[in-house]
Amino acid sequence: MQIFAKQNRFRRGEDMDKIAIFCSASDHIAPVYVEKARELGAWMGQNRKWLVYGGSDTGLMEEVARAAKEQGAMIMGVVPDKLEERGRVSNLLDVTFHTVNLSDRKDIMLQEADVMVALPGGVGTLDEVFHVMAGATIGYHSKQVIFYNVEGFWNGLLDFLSGLEAANFAHRPLNNFYQVANTFEELTALLK
Template identity: 40%
Template structure:
């Protein structure tokens, strides 16, 4: 994996564990020689990931919609800052530039990015690993809900392993490196759906 898209919040929660998690992700990716592709912001967890990766000598590519550049939240210190017209172009570029996706704690935008990466993998628009860092148990309920969707039958057995999750960034990256692509919906026959 040469580059990973990192999905995370632009907020700064009161509990310092989240900012420290973001910094650890940035440092670890840089130490492993993995470039960061992220939302291009300078605030919250986004800024912490970018700053830590840059301080550790890593590559950081920010992808930000024009509207957010105008709101003065763009991180001007990135290795490269790409300005796009809208969120659709942003997410398409995340997928194009990265070899996988790592989701760390965040809110609604982070969930949108995670589920789109999962949906696109399920369909067959990409075959890249989708990682979920369950820092401080933040995603315990999401992991349980994903398991519930599998058990009920809304996620096919062939797609049950799309989300790769771990409690540490080191362990998650190792699991993502070992990821084996699944059978996509585009390759399935009607009888398998």
């Protein structure tokens, strides 16, 4: 694995939270999701947070990164080789981790971030969420996922997780490993 870093605009020793964002790379989703991704990105920049994400130049990934960068955030992209081969890497990255596959990408994002936020997304986002939660259930780490439940996007999944517990497929309450933010205000309160 190779790491390339551009010049850091922040002073050494300055404490900055690193927030991993899991989200859609689709450009064909409802505008409300784009709006909420940009709002979160802008907040991250204004509050001097690091964005840790998958490094794509498409969908909510690029929207959150662009808004964060415009407000001064540092951007860390964890980029699998298939994304590079397709020429889909964002040009906003301050730090780039090159990975061989999605498994490495998830491990690095988990390692580098203090907390993970799941914006609306597809199977890739679900894969990332469950990677974090599964590791926490076994005790590999104590990091949580925050589901940003824009327009009730995550309601079906949250109901499914409750069903797992009710049917005794969880050894302990699964909400030990995640939190839910139904509004932007709830989300930023959890991230402060």
